[in-house]
Amino acid sequence: MAATLTGRNTKLRDDLIRLLGAERVMDSALERHLYAKDAGVYRGNPTVVVMIETTEEAAQVVRTARRHGVPVVARGAGTGLSAGAVPEVGGVVLVTTRMNRIEEIDAENHTAWVGPGVINLDLSRATTPFGMHFAPDPSSQSACTVGGNIACNSGGPHCLSEGSTVNHILALEVVTDTGDVMIVGSGAPDPVGLDLRGIIVGSEGTLGIVTRALVKLTPNPPDVRTMAVAFATIEDAAATVSGIIAAGLIPAALEMMDQLMMQAIENWLHAGLPVEAGALLLAEVTGVTEAVEAEAEMIAGIAQSNKALSVQVAASPAERELLWKSRKSAFGAVAQAAPDYYLHDTVVPRTRLVEAMRQVYEIGQRYQITMMNVFHAGDGNLHPLMAFDASEPGRLDEVKAAADELVELCVEKGGVLSGEHGIGMEKRHLMPLLFTEMDLDAQARVKDAFDAEGVFNPGKVLPEGSRCFDFGRPVPEGAWV
């Protein structure tokens, strides 16, 4: 199914209309244009876009697409940044946003069955009356879907202590390559057999379509301290992060932003950020009062020994909310200020933060690109944001080249390509930086085990040529090599 499909496919469309009705099948030029990209910088070419409402419909769409020899690309809210939902070679874009039911909240077991189209923040809002929330909190949480979170294994500020999405998914209902439906995982611990649930989370829509999920809910903490610590330099802030982790403290969140980013946010939100400082560290500790008090004190001490300019503790829930709002609306603020931006996502071991950040700015200088930073410092998860003007000829290519250099520098430091946005189309060409041919071939075997014919999201995650037929060819019995 690798050939690129171009233009419309009326037979396919008509079959889908018979299945879903005309209102939920779209293939006008405008509609196909709208669903050609996600929130990143890559563009694809949908053959047809469908809005599904039930598991059975998803299964039927998969079967129909297969019959027509056309791939299926699942899509949630389209806030992905690595082009995961971009139909690169055409195909059916299967949109899940109407599968947005929170079916059942089980307060006793701290779980809920939800549709993939449920918006991340809506889930936490719905569970608030039970004193619980869905821990993964990407900055895009007011728009992105749980299905997208699952497919990307998304993170967020509070994943430092709670782990990424995969730690919060107990079971999945999945439409498979044959158009069948299976439930993997369980509400009981340690389901027997291979952990199919775990491998499907984070697989970027390449192994199946998630049509329901049993999520784990996290109790809301009894107390919280949120601190904003200003530093003269990003190095001092980074050293504080390393100091906190090395001291054996894992705060609920540990986020950092640099001066340019603070200024952009401040211009937009007027949140009272210390824009004269070189860097701001946002640290949050949660738990019982005695614990948060002691931990907040420790953090303040470590910050002070790293030359903190000021330590401000949010005095009210409103102040806390404003701090988080400024953190989470950073990218919106930039979107206001720059015509285009490329938001990057790489990881270094947290001990290498200081040097990594220095090199990030060096790359920016070399390419004459403004690098703004707001990131999950506690995990070593960098998010350099490159603001640029794509209408300048050749500029996007330069930005992409700088992006590759950012990844290379992180891998050199023992890091990886992506901490939470995924590989998609964006970084697959960089996979050989981290993995040998044999490693990539093993990953291709995972893909092939679920989807040998390439029905789901073809071409994503793995670079072309990942299947290496020199490995593991059947050896005749009794032969010696």
Added chain:
Amino acid sequence: MKTPFGAIPAADISADQAIPPAEIALAPTTLEQASQALRIATERRMKVLVWGGGNHQGYGHRVHPDMVLITTSLDRIEVWEPEDLTIVAEAGARISQVEEMLAGKRQTTVLPHHSPTATIGGALAAGLSSYKRFRYGPTRDRVLETKVVTGDGRIVRSGGRVVKNVTGYDIPRLMVGALGRMGLIGSVCLKLLPTPAAAVTVSVEDPADALAALYRPLAVLSTPSGHSAFLWGTQAEVESQAARLGGEMLNGHAWPTVPSRLVGWSLRLPPSRLSEGLERLPEGWDYVAQQGVGIAECAADQVEIGAARELRGWAESVGGALVLTDGPETLYERIDPWGRAPAGLEYQRKLVAGFDPFGVLNGGRLPGGV
């Protein structure tokens, strides 16, 4: 004696282990040696059993091996980055020894180490988590990178040595609980946790009340002789939490001993069903039950197939399982150790086939004979 490729013949290192009889028993000292052994096994279609500390060999369908690969000579600590809270260790390293080393800097893998001989690879392969999982989640959530040797001898690395990573398929997670079917786990990178300053154990009357009164305790465990809450944190924190419970308080963690008798069962239930599950245990079974998690590790003096079937039937009807974890060989012929096979068996088979095309490695051990 030296073998053709330098691995140590097992007899030289572990005469005391209860390793099942096999044509060959080897203890590779490098992944390359393990790779060579598995290539030979694949060429000759030999059945291979991977053996760590031998503590969890009761899990799954029995394997009658032609070759045993002992991992205990793969026991190097490759890198420990205390400041990053990560460690890379070979899979044959004993958890107890690793924990001893980590304790020097007040860090922990949070892996279970009731047995001094338990290895990291064994715990991972069996998918075991410690009693601290109510607070810290299962072992699976802390495996960052694995290097495995596939059934046909390929050395495959996946994941990465950082705490947050979505680069490629999460193969490391798949290795946990795979009982070696996806490959011999050679080395792993684990996310570590800092060990808090204070630890106490408080006896409680009602585990449900204890769970309700506490904010994310380390564990609340039940045994036939009573219930205890285990707390961990700063001194002030554990004292205030303990005060909420009011029961008798002991400094340190008085973990119950894991019940061990002729037959071992693991009862796994949605947490809210655990109390009912305990009521349904056959007369005389010993157990340690993890409240809020939904697991009861049980031990029985007798082979009670009828009673076990009844309990299993009920457990499965509420979405759980009753897994045989230990017992006499003949028991495994009379009752399926896993019970009802999970969904997606064909995908499990295909995954395994990609990593072990000829089914040499711990073949058939998983549910459904995968």
